[in-house]
Amino acid sequence: EAYSVLPGIEASYNVFLAQQVRFQHEASANVLEIFYCRNGRIGWNMQGDTAVYLGSGDMTVHSAACCADSAIMFPLGFGEGLSISIDLQRLTDDCPEILQSAQFDPQALQSAFCSGKPAALPSSPELEVIFQPLYAVKAALRLPYLQLKVQELLLCLSEFETGGKELTQYFSQQTEQIKDIHKLLTEHLDQRFTIEDLSRR
Numbered sequence: 001e002a003y004s005v006l007p008g009i010e011a012s013y014n015v016f017l018a019q020q021v022r023f024q025h026e027a028s029a030n031v032l033e034i035f036y037c038r039n040g041r042i043g044w045n046m047q048g049d050t051a052v053y054l055g056s057g058d059m060t061v062h063s064a065a066c067c068a069d070s071a072i073m074f075p076l077g078f079g080e081g082l083s084i085s086i087d088l089q090r091l092t093d094d095c096p097e098i099l100q101s102a103q104f105d106p107q108a109l110q111s112a113f114c115s116g117k118p119a120a121l122p123s124s125p126e127l128e129v130i131f132q133p134l135y136a137v138k139a140a141l142r143l144p145y146l147q148l149k150v151q152e153l154l155l156c157l158s159e160f161e162t163g164g165k166e167l168t169q170y171f172s173q174q175t176e177q178i179k180d181i182h183k184l185l186t187e188h189l190d191q192r193f194t195i196e197d198l199s200r201r
Contacts, residue, residue, distance in 0.1 A: 005146045008090025016040075016079040020071055027068035029114050032086040034153070035060050036131050040079035046070045050117050057123025061157065063114035082134060084150060088114070098151050104158055113157070126156060177201075 002012040027047075035044075037054040044052045046066045054060060064085070072079070088106040095104065113119055121127065130153050137145045181198055 001142075003143055003146055005084075005143070005150050006091075006096060007094045008087035009084065009150055011082060011084045011146050011150065014079075014081055014083055016072070016074055017077070018074060019077060020073050022069075022071045023067055024069050025064065025067075027065040029063045029065045030087060030089045030110065031064035032088055032109060032113060033060075033062055033064050033067055034084040034086070036082045036084075036127070038080045038082065038131070038135065040074060040076050040081075042079050042081075043073040043075070044070060044118075045073070046118055048117065052118050052120045054120060055123070057127060059121045059127055060118050061113045061121065062118030063110075065114070066118050082131065084153070086150075086154075096151060099154060102155055102158075104154060109154070109158060112160070121160075130156065 002010065005011050035054070036059045037056060039056055041056075042054045044054070044060065044067070046052065046062070047068065047070070048066075050066075052060045052062075088110045091106045095106065130149050134142065134145055134149055181201055184201070185193065
C-alpha cells in the first residue's frame with residue numbers, strides 16, 4: 001500500500017514473501033530512503049560492498065544512491081516493513097510548518113545520512129513510539145497518521161548523532177562466506193563438522 005504523505009514524501013507498507021528481491025531505481029543522493037523492519041529478518045546488500053542487517057524493530061537510513069541497484073535477502077522467507085522516500089530538495093522548497101518552527105534543516109539531514117554508508121538504527125522505544133501507531137490505526141486514518149509520524153521521525157533523525165547507536169555493518173563478502181557455511185551444513189546433515197573445520201572455511 002503506497003501513500004503520498006507530503007510534497008516530496010512517499011511511504012509504502014510492504015510485505016515480502018520471498019527468499020530475495022532486487023531493486024533498481026535512479027541513484028539520487030538528494031533522496032533519503034528509510035526502511036523500518038516490522039517483522040522478519042533482512043540482509044540488504046547495497047552499493048560499495050556494504051550490507052545492512054535488520055531484525056524486527058530495526059531501521060535503516062540511507063540515500064537512494066546506496067540502494068539504486070541492490071538486493072534484499074530474507075533468511076526466514078518473509079519480511080514486513082514500512083519504507084519512506086523523502087526528496088530532500090523538495091522538502092527544502094516546501095517544508096511543513098511544524099518542521100519549520102523546529103528549525104528543521106533538510107540539508108543537515110542530507111549531510112548526516114546521504115554522504116556515506118547506510119546507517120542502521122537498532123530497535124528502541126523511540127522507534128516503537130513512532131512506528132507502532134502506523135500499524136495499529138484503522139486504514140482510513142493511515143494517511144493523517146503518516147503525515148504526523150513522518151514529521152516526528154524527521155525531527156528525531158535531525159537530533160540523531162551518527163556513529164552512536166548504529167548497528168554493526170558488514171561487508172557483503174563476509175555475508176557470502178556465512179551463506180556458504182550455512183549451505184554446507186544444511187546440505188550435509190549426515191556429517192559432523194567441528195568448529196575448527198568451519199573456522200578454517
